[in-house]
Amino acid sequence: MLSSAFLPPLVGGALIGLSATLLLALLGRVAGVSGIVGNVVAAPKSSQGWQIGFIAGLVATGWLLLGQGNAVSAAVSPTTLVIAGLLVGFGTRMGSGCTSGHGVCGLSRFSRRSLVATCVFMVTAMLVVFASRHLVAGGAL
Amino acid sequence: MKFLIGLAAGALFGLGLVIAQMTDPSRIIGFLDLFGQWDPRLAFVMVGAIAVHAPFVLLLRRRGKPFLANTLRIAPESRIDGRLVLGAAIFGVGWGLGGYCPGPAVVAASRHSSAALLLLSMIAGMWLFDRVFDRRGKTSVNLIESVKVVPTTAKFCG
Numbered sequence: 001m002l003s004s005a006f007l008p009p010l011v012g013g014a015l016i017g018l019s020a021t022l023l024l025a026l027l028g029r030v031a032g033v034s035g036i037v038g039n040v041v042a043a044p045k046s047s048q049g050w051q052i053g054f055i056a057g058l059v060a061t062g063w064l065l066l067g068q069g070n071a072v073s074a075a076v077s078p079t080t081l082v083i084a085g086l087l088v089g090f091g092t093r094m095g096s097g098c099t100s101g102h103g104v105c106g107l108s109r110f111s112r113r114s115l116v117a118t119c120v121f122m123v124t125a126m127l128v129v130f131a132s133r134h135l136v137a138g139g140a141l
Numbered sequence: 142m143k144f145l146i147g148l149a150a151g152a153l154f155g156l157g158l159v160i161a162q163m164t165d166p167s168r169i170i171g172f173l174d175l176f177g178q179w180d181p182r183l184a185f186v187m188v189g190a191i192a193v194h195a196p197f198v199l200l201l202r203r204r205g206k207p208f209l210a211n212t213l214r215i216a217p218e219s220r221i222d223g224r225l226v227l228g229a230a231i232f233g234v235g236w237g238l239g240g241y242c243p244g245p246a247v248v249a250a251s252r253h254s255s256a257a258l259l260l261l262s263m264i265a266g267m268w269l270f271d272r273v274f275d276r277r278g279k280t281s282v283n284l285i286e287s288v289k290v291v292p293t294t295a296k297f298c299g
Contacts, residue, residue: 009182012161013189019153020190021197026146028207028214031154033243038267050147055247057151062248065159076166076239078258084239085246085259087231089266092243094274095228096216099242100154102229103187108194109202109215116221117229122173124233129173132238 020105023050032101033058034092095121146209155248161186164249164256166240173237235266 020031027050036054040047076084092098095117097106102121106114162168163186171180207213236242241249241259249256 006182006185009161009185010189012157012159012163013186013191014193015153015157015160016186017190017193019150019157020194022146022150022153024194024201024213024215025197025207026209027143028210028212030215031150033154033247034267037243037247037264038271041264041267042271049144050150053144053147053149054151054154057148057153058155058244058247059151059251060148061152061155061159062164063251065156066164066249066252076255078255081239081255081258082262084235084241085262086266086269087235088239088241088243088246088259089235089263089268090270090274091228091230091232091235091266093228093267093270095225095230095232098232098244099236100244104190104194105198107187108191109198110195111216111218113216113218113221113225117225120226120229121233121236124230125237126173126175128234128237129170130176133170133174134176 016100016104017108020100020108023054024105030101030105032097032105034089034098035096035101038089038093091121142209154244157186157190158245158248161189164245164253166245166255169236169240169242169245173240 016031023029023031029050031054036051040051040055088098092101095102097114097117099118099121102111102114102117107118158164161182163183168180168182171178172183174180201207201213202215205213232242239255239259241256241263243263246256246260246263250260251257
């Protein structure tokens with residue numbers, strides 16, 4: 001039995017799959033967020049229209065659908081967020097992809113590289129959460 | 142036209158992330174926290190996305206080319222190297238620390254200050270890798286040159 005709690009994730013995931021399909025079917029491009037953002041950051045002048053459009057679409061939906069009042073309880077300090085962001089940016093460039101590029105698009109085409117990358121970032125992220133939640137005294141986070 | 146396709150794809154992607162509540166880092170951390178109150182929902186997002194996308198990837202590969210462009214720009218299946226593994230591991234540490242991967246960070250940045258802060262430093266991290274550490278361009282040139290130099294180096298090596 002599928003609990004209703006799992007319906008939004010499944011539907012949301014299906015929309016992400018549809019988005020990736022749209023880009024691949026029409027433009028032959030992979031919907032990897034880190035790659036798209038990375039390319040626009042690395043060479044803004046030579047970045048392509050669809051990449052700018054994709055980022056604009058992401059930003060616009062967030063702005064329209066997420067209320068300002070819907071502030072996320074940041075369990076994480078600003079310093080941690082900055083360090084986390086640096087690692088996410090650096091690591092996704094180095095590993096050529098993130099949750100979308102390797103996790104969704106790569107696994108959808110049964111890429112061994114993406115499978116390895118996805119396993120590695122899932123496991124390291126789980127280890128970091130384990131350490132910060134269960135090893136740090138009192139599990140303060 | 143390509144801008145509009147990108148815009149539609151980005152909007153769908155963003156809508157999917159918001160519906161799945163993946164813009165909330167506590168959901169991500171809940172998934173990553175296997176030994177706490179594990180929240181498996183992120184796995185369902187992945188399953189939903191792959192279930193929809195994978196059949197189309199198969200069909201498109203059979204077709205050979207996309208509808209409005211000439212080539213499917215799918216990364217070639219190259220070898221699994223240290224760069225891939227180390228990069229994924231570094232990303233994983235950042236993901237576990239902040240609870241944001243790039244997609245949700247971009248979506249939530251305009252509304253949530255934590256996402257905005259993470260996005261800015263993520264861009265800095267990308268820039269840092271490209272400018273300081275990535276010498277792919279130079280390396281590939283060197284590789285091409287080293288192919289010509291192989292006979293000489295081979296003497297030294299062996």
